[in-house]
Amino acid sequence: MDSIKAPRGTRDVLGDESWKWARVLDVTRGVADDFGFKEVMLPIFEHTELFSRGIGDTTDVVEKEMYTFIDKGDRSITLRPELTASMVRAYLEHDMRHLSQPLKLWGWGPMFRYERPQKGRYRQFAQIDFETLGASNPLADVEIIDSSMEIYRRLGLSNLQVLINSVGCPKCRPAYRDTLKAYFESSAHELCDSCRGRLDRNPLRILDCKQPACRALTDNAPSVIDSLCDECREHFATVTQGLERLGANVKLDNRLVRGLDYYTKTAYEILSGDLGAQNAVCGGGRYDNLAEAIGGPHVPGVGFASGVERIVITMEAQGAYLGNEPKPDVYVISSVQDGTYDAAVIAHELRESGLSADMDFMGRSIKSQMKIASQNGAKFVCVIGDSEAASGTAGVKNMATGEQETVPRGSVVENIKNKIS
Ligand code: HAM
Numbered sequence: 001m002d003s004i005k006a007p008r009g010t011r012d013v014l015g016d017e018s019w020k021w022a023r024v025l026d027v028t029r030g031v032a033d034d035f036g037f038k039e040v041m042l043p044i045f046e047h048t049e050l051f052s053r054g055i056g057d058t059t060d061v062v063e064k065e066m067y068t069f070i071d072k073g074d075r076s077i078t079l080r081p082e083l084t085a086s087m088v089r090a091y092l093e094h095d096m097r098h099l100s101q102p103l104k105l106w107g108w109g110p111m112f113r114y115e116r117p118q119k120g121r122y123r124q125f126a127q128i129d130f131e132t133l134g135a136s137n138p139l140a141d142v143e144i145i146d147s148s149m150e151i152y153r154r155l156g157l158s159n160l161q162v163l164i165n166s167v168g169c170p171k172c173r174p175a176y177r178d179t180l181k182a183y184f185e186s187s188a189h190e191l192c193d194s195c196r197g198r199l200d201r202n203p204l205r206i207l208d209c210k211q212p213a214c215r216a217l218t219d220n221a222p223s224v225i226d227s228l229c230d231e232c233r234e235h236f237a238t239v240t241q242g243l244e245r246l247g248a249n250v251k252l253d254n255r256l257v258r259g260l261d262y263y264t265k266t267a268y269e270i271l272s273g274d275l276g277a278q279n280a281v282c283g284g285g286r287y288d289n290l291a292e293a294i295g296g297p298h299v300p301g302v303g304f305a306s307g308v309e310r311i312v313i314t315m316e317a318q319g320a321y322l323g324n325e326p327k328p329d330v331y332v333i334s335s336v337q338d339g340t341y342d343a344a345v346i347a348h349e350l351r352e353s354g355l356s357a358d359m360d361f362m363g364r365s366i367k368s369q370m371k372i373a374s375q376n377g378a379k380f381v382c383v384i385g386d387s388e389a390a391s392g393t394a395g396v397k398n399m400a401t402g403e404q405e406t407v408p409r410g411s412v413v414e415n416i417k418n419k420i421s
Contacts, residue, residue, distance in 0.1 A: 009123025020312050023323030027154045028128045035147045037106040037130055042086045048076040054085035054294050056261025058201045065113040079112035083129040091133050092296040101134035120278035120310050131303035138235045141266045141302045142242035148282050148304045156320040159273035165256035166236040168228050169264045176227035207255040223254040235265050262287040274317035282306040329355040331373030335366050335385045342384050349413045380416050
C-alpha cells in the first residue's frame with residue numbers, strides 16, 4: 001500500500017524552518033504593538049456567503065479557488081481564502097462600531113486557495129493581516145502601508161518595490177469601466193481567452209494580466225487616475241504625499257487593480273525581486289464598501305496581508321537574519337543505564353533554573369551522545385560517566401573552549417549558570 005502524502009499544494013513546516021516563522025511573527029507582533037494593532041484570532045472556516053458577497057462573485061478567488069463544502073448541518077462552509085472579510089464580519093458581529101474608532105486589528109494563520117501550486121504559491125499558506133476599521137482618513141492608508149514596510153525593514157529585507165494605485169469608488173469606477181471596455185473591445189481578438197471573458201464581467205482585471213499580448217495592449221490603456229472623482233483624486237494625493245513625507249520609496253502603477261473586488265480608492269502591492277514569478281510579498285488597500293456588502297452599515301476600512309512563506313523565501317534568498325535556531329544550553333550525557341535518572345534530574349533542575357537542556361533516551365555510548373550534543377549546538381555538556389556516578393560528581397565541559405572540570409552533583413546547575421551568565 002502506498003504511504004499517504006500531504007495533499008498537493010500543502011507543505012509541512014518542520015523544525016528546521018519553524019523557528020524562522022517564529023522570527024517573522026515576533027517581528028510582526030512587535031510592529032503591531034508599536035502601531036497599536038490588537039491581535040484577534042478568527043475561525044478558519046466561515047459561511048460561504050461571507051466570501052461570495054465580500055470578495056465578489058466574479059473574482060478568481062470566489063469563482064475558482066475556494067475550498068467549499070456542505071457540512072453535516074447542510075450549511076455551505078468555506079475554508080477562509082483570506083482574512084479581511086472575516087475581520088469585518090467580526091467587527092460587525094461584536095458591535096465594534098460603538099467602541100472608540102478606528103479599530104486596528106491584526107491576525108495571522110492559514111488561508112486556503114485552490115491555485116496551481118508553484119514556488120511561493122500554495123493551496124494552504126499563511127498570511128499576516130493588518131486592518132484599520134472605521135477610518136476614512138487617507139492617513140490611515142499611509143499608516144497601513146508604513147506598517148507593512150516597517151515589518152520588512154525590521155526583518156532586514158531589501159530589493160522590494162512598493163506599487164500603488166487608486167481603483168476609484170462606485171461613483172467614478174463605472175465610467176472608467178466603460179472607457180476601458182470600449183478601449184479593449186476594439187482589439188478584443190488580441191486578448192487572451194481569460195481576458196476576453198473578463199471584458200464584460202470585470203475589464204479592470206485585464207490590466208494586470210501577465211500574458212505578453214494583453215500586457216502590450218494595456219500599455220496604452222486609459223489610466224484610472226484620469227477618471228477619478230474629486231474625492232478619490234484628493235484621497236490618492238494625500239496618500240502619495242503622506243508616503244513621500246515618510247520618505248517611502250513608492251512607485252505609481254496605474255495597472256495595479258488587485259484580484260479582490262472589495263477595493264475602493266487605494267490599492268497597493270509590495271513585490272520582492274527574490275521570489276520569482278509569484279513575486280507579491282504583500283497586497284492591500286482600502287475597502288470602504290465591504291461592510292455593507294456583507295450586510296452591515298457603512299464602515300470604511302484599509303488593510304494589507306502578507307504571505308509568511310513568501311517572506312521566509314525572501315529572507316532566505318537575501319541572507320537576512322533568520323533568528324536563532326533554538327539550541328540547548330546543556331546536553332546531559334550519562335553512561336549508566338539506570339543512572340539516566342541522574343540525567344533526567346539534572347536536566348529537570350537545569351530547566352527549572354531557566355536554562356534549556358536536553359538528554360539522551362536511546363542508550364547511546366558516551367561518544368555518540370557527545371557527538372549529538374555537538375550536532376545540536378549545545379553550549380555545555382554535563383557528563384555522568386561511571387566514575388562520576390560512583391563519586392556523586394558530574395563533568396562539565398564548555399563546548400566552545402573545550403575547558404572541563406568535575407563538580408559535585410549538587411552544584412552542577414549553579415556552576416553552569418555562572419559560566420553562562
Ligand atoms: P492577496 O493579494 O490575495 O490579498 O494576498 C496577500 C498576500 O498573500 C500576497 O501578496 C501573497 O504574499 C500571499 N498569498 C496569496 N495567495 C497565496 C498563495 N496561494 N500562496 C502563498 N502566498 C499567497 C489579500 O488576501 C487581502 N485580504 C489583503 C488585504 C487585507 N486587503 C485589505 N486588507
